[in-house]
Amino acid sequence: ACPRDIQVTRAIAQVKALKGDATKGKKVYDDQGCAACHVVGGKGGSVGPNLDKMATTAETRKPNTPAEDYILESIISPNAFIAPGYQANVMPAGLAQKMSAQEIADLAAYQMTLK
Secondary structure: OOHHHHHHHHHHHHHHOOOOOHHHHHHHHHHOOHHHOOEEOOEEOOOOOOOOOHHHHHHHHOOOOOHHHHHHHHHHOOOOOOOOOOOOOOOOOOOHHHOOHHHHHHHHHHHOOOO
């Protein structure tokens, strides 16, 4: 694995060690402006994938990757895997660096409620 992959794997492990709060994660979603590019509940932009069934979709999106890990990787390293039909380098650069590990855990917990 390249150093970047190791760094992402460590970041995912660090965030998974925290207990995410879905209610706080919805606030992170709103505060970070995620709806500008993603749809949830029929509201939002279409630049990025629709997140209405994110937890369900994430289970099968990337082979051998648990849903929570896929969601965390998508936040921490958005270009690691590009959802079919979408382009690379569209998510804001350094997004994960603008959030604390707890905020990322909360955002992932929120996305895990989207079934």
